[in-house]
Amino acid sequence: MSLELKKLSKIFYEEKGRGVVKALQDISLSVDDGQFVSVIGPSGCGKTTMLRIISGLESPTSGELLINGERPEEPWKQVGFVFQEYALFPWRTVCQNIEFGLEIKNIPGKEKRQRALEYINRFGMKGFEDKFPNEISGGMKQRVAIARTLVNNPSIVLMDEPFGALDSHTRSHLQKFILHVWQQSKKTVVFVTHNIDEAVFLSQKVICLSARPGRVKLTFPVKLPYPRDVTEDEFNRYRREIIEFLSAEMLSEPDSAIEVEPAG
Amino acid sequence: MNKKKFLILFLLLIIWQMLSVFTFLPGNKIPSPLQIFFAVYDLFTEGLPPGKPLLMHCFYSLLRVICGFSLAVILAVPSGILIGRSKQLREILSPVIETIRPIPPLAWIPLAILWFGIGIKSASFIIFLGSFFPILLSTVSGVLSVDVILIDAARTLGGKEKDILIKILIPGATPAIYTGLRIGMGIGWMTLVAAEFTGVRSGFGLGYMIMAARDIQRPDLVIAGMVTIGLIGYVLDLLLRLMESRSLRWR
Numbered sequence: 001m002s003l004e005l006k007k008l009s010k011i012f013y014e015e016k017g018r019g020v021v022k023a024l025q026d027i028s029l030s031v032d033d034g035q036f037v038s039v040i041g042p043s044g045c046g047k048t049t050m051l052r053i054i055s056g057l058e059s060p061t062s063g064e065l066l067i068n069g070e071r072p073e074e075p076w077k078q079v080g081f082v083f084q085e086y087a088l089f090p091w092r093t094v095c096q097n098i099e100f101g102l103e104i105k106n107i108p109g110k111e112k113r114q115r116a117l118e119y120i121n122r123f124g125m126k127g128f129e130d131k132f133p134n135e136i137s138g139g140m141k142q143r144v145a146i147a148r149t150l151v152n153n154p155s156i157v158l159m160d161e162p163f164g165a166l167d168s169h170t171r172s173h174l175q176k177f178i179l180h181v182w183q184q185s186k187k188t189v190v191f192v193t194h195n196i197d198e199a200v201f202l203s204q205k206v207i208c209l210s211a212r213p214g215r216v217k218l219t220f221p222v223k224l225p226y227p228r229d230v231t232e233d234e235f236n237r238y239r240r241e242i243i244e245f246l247s248a249e250m251l252s253e254p255d256s257a258i259e260v261e262p263a264g
Numbered sequence: 265m266n267k268k269k270f271l272i273l274f275l276l277l278i279i280w281q282m283l284s285v286f287t288f289l290p291g292n293k294i295p296s297p298l299q300i301f302f303a304v305y306d307l308f309t310e311g312l313p314p315g316k317p318l319l320m321h322c323f324y325s326l327l328r329v330i331c332g333f334s335l336a337v338i339l340a341v342p343s344g345i346l347i348g349r350s351k352q353l354r355e356i357l358s359p360v361i362e363t364i365r366p367i368p369p370l371a372w373i374p375l376a377i378l379w380f381g382i383g384i385k386s387a388s389f390i391i392f393l394g395s396f397f398p399i400l401l402s403t404v405s406g407v408l409s410v411d412v413i414l415i416d417a418a419r420t421l422g423g424k425e426k427d428i429l430i431k432i433l434i435p436g437a438t439p440a441i442y443t444g445l446r447i448g449m450g451i452g453w454m455t456l457v458a459a460e461f462t463g464v465r466s467g468f469g470l471g472y473m474i475m476a477a478r479d480i481q482r483p484d485l486v487i488a489g490m491v492t493i494g495l496i497g498y499v500l501d502l503l504l505r506l507m508e509s510r511s512l513r514w515r
Binding site for chain 1: 515
């Protein structure tokens with residue numbers, strides 16, 4: 001499904017006092033059906049807020065959100081969310097975590113279990129189905145979280161710095177993994193990161209946001225075939241262009257910072 | 265480690281016994297451990313007053329505690345979850361709760377007797393008051409301690425308010441609820457015995473038994489009753505801890 005934001009703004013009013021935080025300002029962007037798009041920007045630029053609005057957890061102060069050209073009544077029916085901190089339910093086993101969405105849809109026990117196990121096998125977690133989240137590694141936690149989202153069969157998958165807390169080895173492994181899953185499932189993906197290499201490695205389009213309030217600064221199509229080679233000249237050319245653009249951006253806004261880190 | 269703990273207890277008892285034997289301690293005020301041991305035996309076999317054995321006293325005391333405690337759990341856990349979930353409720357109710365909570369349960373005894381007369385109802389009511397607030401407050405803080413991101417995750421997976429309550433808030437608050445149950449049970453049990461000092465009609469109950477021992481000037485029987493109270497309190501807590509570790513395997 002396609003996704004479109006039209007002049008979306010979000011202002012947070014602090015409860016006590018007169019504090020006002022402008023998180024997003026006039027965000028307009030579009031994501032085609034089946035496209036993999038990354039959103040990068042300095043911390044605190046409202047990337048997470050943007051995802052929360054798309055998923056329906058937060059409502060915009062002004063502007064419009066369109067999914068397949070329509071305003072969604074219940075966004076969670078089409079949109080899945082993968083959180084940075086995994087957000088697994090600690091009292092549920094791996095399998096029960098994955099089953100959560102199916103349980104809410106009242107899918108009968110046998111089918112529910114079967115569908116969860118299918119993901120457990122596909123995601124290489126066989127033998128871990130009855131483990132609790134505190135018994136598995138960070139990389140596996142994130143795979144469980146991804147499985148828990150995908151088993152619900154959303155058309156749009158939002159990922160909020162999903163690999164931010166992982167070591168670089170696990171990270172690069174999961175990057176390849178998520179590309180594989182995306183290519184198989186043909187879902188629309190919006191991937192938030194502050195890592196330029198990750199954005200170039202994964203996505204067909206990179207959207208750069210400015211520091212708070214977040215505005216769309218640049219939309220950057222990445223026309224490289226998959227699988228991408230991070231050591232290739234072409235790859236580096238894309239990296240350099242984005243870094244140069246953002247450095248210029250940073251000079252005008254000294255508070256912002258962008259992390260540059262090898263993707264592999 | 266366990267052996268060491270018991271060794272120290274055993275040593276203390278031996279020292280105490282020695283002090284009694286060599287009459288450093290006044291026998292009519294502080295009985296020796298052996299005397300207390302025999303007192304427990306007497307309470308088991310003969311009972312106090314005669315014909316009312318220790319086990320019956322325990323049974324009645326436990327019955328009262330279970331009634332009052334269960335009522336407290338049934339009311340405190342659901343209200344705690346609602347109060348924890350709703351900020352408005354918290355703001356409205358907290359002055360009421362914070363005013364009633366510091367009133368010692370024992371200060372309610374006269375009122376309890378006026379309302380319910382002397383008997384199991386008023387004893388259970390006192391236990392209920394003792395257990396209710398620790399359970400309520402622990403439940404509230406348990407609900408508040410649930411990570412907001414888990415609620416968000418449940419929402420994005422299609423969870424409605426009902427699902428969030430049942431599948432997120434309750435399991436998330438369970439560790440804190442168990443803490444509340446243990447504190448509530450402890451306070452309830454302590455309160456009970458005091459409640460029995462004043463109002464028991466059936467002539468059974470550990471508190472009642474201790475008062476009967478005082479009436480006949482038998483400190484050994486009084487202490488025997490106290491030891492029984494301590495042991496039962498310990499076992500009750502042990503049972504709750506067992507339940508806790510069973511249901512919180514994920515921790």
